[in-house]
Amino acid sequence: TDGPLGYVQEMYNEFFGLEDEPFSVTPDPDFIFYGEQYKEALAHLLYGIQERRGMLLLTGRVGSGKTTLCKTLLRELEEETHTTFLRGSFDSPRDLLRALARDLGFDVPEDASREKLYSRLEDFLRDSYQEGRNACLIVDESQNLSLECLEQLRLLSNLETNKDKLLQIVLVGQPELEGLLNQPELRQLKQRISIRSYLSHLEED
Numbered sequence: 001t002d003g004p005l006g007y008v009q010e011m012y013n014e015f016f017g018l019e020d021e022p023f024s025v026t027p028d029p030d031f032i033f034y035g036e037q038y039k040e041a042l043a044h045l046l047y048g049i050q051e052r053r054g055m056l057l058l059t060g061r062v063g064s065g066k067t068t069l070c071k072t073l074l075r076e077l078e079e080e081t082h083t084t085f086l087r088g089s090f091d092s093p094r095d096l097l098r099a100l101a102r103d104l105g106f107d108v109p110e111d112a113s114r115e116k117l118y119s120r121l122e123d124f125l126r127d128s129y130q131e132g133r134n135a136c137l138i139v140d141e142s143q144n145l146s147l148e149c150l151e152q153l154r155l156l157s158n159l160e161t162n163k164d165k166l167l168q169i170v171l172v173g174q175p176e177l178e179g180l181l182n183q184p185e186l187r188q189l190k191q192r193i194s195i196r197s198y199l200s201h202l203e204e205d
Contacts, residue, residue, distance in 0.1 A: 027068040029075060033202075038069060041197035045073050045170060049081065049136050053194040054165040055157050057181075058172045060199030066172050069199070070138050073170075081134040088141040088173070093152035097121065100137060122159055125166035135167050142173035147185050154189040 009021060020030070032038065041058060048056040060066045074083050084103040090096040097117035101108045106120060125135055139145070139153070159166040171177065171193075181190045 027065075027071055029068055029072040032065070032068050032072050035202060037199060038065065041069060041199060042073060042076070044195050044197050045069075046076055048195040049073075049077065049134065049168045049170070052134065052164040052168060054160075054168060055153075055189070055192040055194060056168065056170045057177075057193045057196045058170060058199070059175055059177055059197075061201075062174060064199040064201070066199055067140055070140060070170070070172055074138070077136060078134075080132060081136055082128060083136050083138070085138045085140065088139050088144040088149075090145065090149050092146075093148050096149050096152055104135075118155070121156070122166075125159055129161065129164070129166055136170065137167060138170040138172060140172045142171040143177040143180060144173075145180075147183070150180070150186055150189055154186075154192060157189075157192050 012018075013021060022031075045056055045058065047053075058066055058069070070085065074085060077083055082104060084100060086096075086099055086103065090099065094114040094117065097114060098108050098112065101117055101121060104121075104124060106124070108117070112120075128135055137156075142150075145153075153169055153171070156167055157165065157169055180186065181193075
C-alpha cells in the first residue's frame with residue numbers, strides 16, 4: 001500500500017503478526033465469529049432455503065453482523081442453488097425485478113415491462129426446479145424497501161409447485177423492518193414468513 005497510511009498499516013500488521021488488515025468496513029465472511037446466536041441463525045437460514053420454506057427473516061441492529069452472516073450463508077449453499085444478493089434500494093417493483101433478472105444472468109431489455117420480467121423469472125425458476133436446482137434471493141437492508149416492492153416480493157413467493165416454493169427469499173434488515181411488516185397492507189407477506197432469526201449484541205462471555 002502506498003503513502004504514510006499504508007506504511008502505518010503495514011507496521012501494525014507486522015507488529016501483531018496479522019496476515020490480513022483487520023476491521024475493514026467491508027463485511028468479510030473470513031472474519032465471522034461463530035457465537036451461539038450466529039450458528040443458530042445460519043442453521044435456520046440454511047434449513048429454510050434447502051427445505052424450500054419460501055420467506056425467511058433475519059433482523060438485527062446496525063453492526064450486529066447481518067451482512068457478514070449472509071455472505072457466509074452464500075458460501076454454504078450448494079452449487080445447485082442459484083443465489084443472488086441485492087440491497088433494498090429500488091425505486092419501483094420493476095427495478096427490483098430487473099435487478100434480480102440481471103443478477104441471475106438474463107439479458108434484460110431496458111423497456112422490459114414488469115409483467116414480462118415476472119414471466120421470464122417464473123419460466124427460469126420452473127426450468128431450474130425441473131433440473132433439480134433451487135434459487136435463493138437475499139435482500140439486504142430490506143427496511144428501506146417500499147410497500148410496493150415488498151408486495152412484489154410476496155408475489156414472487158407465490159411461485160411454487162404443488163409441493164415446493166420455487167424461490168426462497170431472505171429479508172434482512174434492521175429492527176424497523178419488523179414494524180414495517182406489521183402494517184395492515186403487508187399482512188399477507190408477514191403470514192408467509194416461515195423462519196425468523198434475530199442477531200443481538202455479543203454476550204459478555
